[in-house]
Every structure is written in structure tokens, then in C-alpha cells.
Amino acid sequence: MPERTISTEQIYNGRAVKLRVDTIEKADGKSTIREIVEHADCVAVVVLDEEDNVVMVRQLREAVGKRLLEIPAGGIDPGEEPVESVRRELQEEIGFLPHRIEKIGGFYSTPGYCTEYLYLYLATELEASRLEAEDTENIEVVKVPLEQIPLLIESGEICDAKSIAGLLQFINLKR
């Protein structure tokens, strides 16, 4: 074992985020701390309609002070399977129920300091279906032709890690 946890201090236990500070003994015997954000695992979804449009969402991200264009994503509720989260999130965020859902990948969002893992799915065969939810009032649904996606990433219009990783992973799988 290269590192050993000596003690853990719980700093904050919130709605979406927890924070703990671990004191670590490293392999060389020196001690240090690790600040660790605990966040539930999530699903992120490349949603493709029958005209080869990617269905995306534009929403205010208070942490960065901008409205960003992203693929739909959201937390896995307790007791939910990831694929159930996909069905729920898409009905809440974009008003579609997908009849076909395929797992196409997954990744840690920021493993240097956060526990969060995102399951990446492709959702197709969409049927209009709306579920009401909190905090979805200001989500704007935006359809982007698939062939425009690489350009929107290059230009910085799509500029969050999960959307870039998810969309390019899907495009590469198709090749």
C-alpha cells in the first residue's frame, strides 16, 4: 500500500456535495492531507433523434457564471439503476422518453479530488414524455445536427468535460 489513511474529518454534509479531509501517511512515512469532495455517481447521455440531431440542454451554471450547452446529465437517485436515471432525467430535462438505451462508456469527472463517476449512455428512439422536476425551469432544449458537434467543440461553444468526452467518444465509436 503506497498510502495509509490515518484519520478522516467530515467538513460538510450537504444536498449534492459532501466534503471530507483525510490525513494520509505516504509510502515515505511523511504525512499529508487530501481534500475529497464526495458526490453521487451520475449518468450523462448522448441523445440522438431520428434526423441525426443531438438533443442538448442550455442552462445557467452558477459555479462558472455562464449558460452552457451540455449533454443531459444528472444524479442517480438512491435505489435507482443508472438506466432508470437515464429514463427519468431525459423526461425531466428534455421531455423525451428513450426506447433504446445503450451504455457506451464512463469516466470519473475529477478523480484528483472528487468521487463522482459518470455512466455514459446513448439514447435513441425518442417518444415525447414529460416528467416535472425541480430546477429544470430554466433548461432550454437545443437540437444540434451531429455533424456540427466537432466544430462546436473546437470553437469552445461546447466547453464542459463530460459533454466533450461523451460526444467525441460516441463519434469515435461510430467510425
Next chain:
Amino acid sequence: MPERTISTEQIYNGRAVKLRVDTIEKADGKSTIREIVEHADCVAVVVLDEEDNVVMVRQLREAVGKRLLEIPAGGIDPGEEPVESVRRELQEEIGFLPHRIEKIGGFYSTPGYCTEYLYLYLATELEASRLEAEDTENIEVVKVPLEQIPLLIESGEICDAKSIAGLLQFINLKR
């Protein structure tokens, strides 16, 4: 303005991570909270040697309890330009000074709750050069042939968002 910040509570002010909780008034007049992790901006670097190997790092990520294979990345120190961070980080993490550095993109890591932005660079024309730094003792340097990268992403061997986004963005730009 769709949202207005009513108050801010500073919860934690640590070494790499700060945490604040904002109370927000939404467009409909209802109030809610936003938990926001503050993290310095970073650089992430696709490093390519003259034999078309990607120079990557394998290191223990305590937050997820695994040794992950990632592209080199690190924080921008106060007063540093991102390109200076690239030169410093690569000498600390992989023992190379790049003589050519090009910006090829950038992205927010997790804009739903974190302020961090990553500047994405391509580094080439490598010269052996080592800078000592804390917390780099357990970093293993791994050279991966560029043509194997898509397969390592598909198989889940490369499984963090910045590495997948950065590597696929580089590969797509080359096409």
C-alpha cells in the same frame, strides 16, 4: 437575470479546495441553495514524443481508490501563465521540458458545482529535464502509442473525463 444570489456562506477554505453555499432567488421568486466547490484553474496536456507515443502518468487517486492512467495535469500557480504551468508540471510529473506548446482547447471540469476550468495543450519536442516537487513520488510515467489510445478509452483503461476529452479532441483535430 434568471437567478440572484441572496447570500453566501463560506464553509471551508483549504489547500486545493474551497467550499461555499450560495442562497439563490430563482426567476420564479422561490429560493434555493447552490453548493459550489472552488478550485483553481488547471492545465491538462497531451504530450507526444517523436515516436508518436503519448506520455501519460499512472498515479493513485485516493478519492476513487484506484491507480488511474491519465494525461499530465496540474494547477496554475498564482502569477503563472498557463503555458508556464505546462512547462513546470511536465518537468515535475514526467521529467520532460517541451520546446513546443500549442493550445488545442479547454473545458470546465464539472460546471454543475465546481469553478475549475482546464486549459488543454499539446506539448511536443521534448527534452529530458527534471524539477523536484511534492506529491510526485508515486507517479509512474507510461508511454502509450497514439494509435492505441481509442482502444484504451473504449476498454475503460483510460477513465477520467479530462484525459478522454483531451485525447479525443487532439485525435479529432489531427483528422
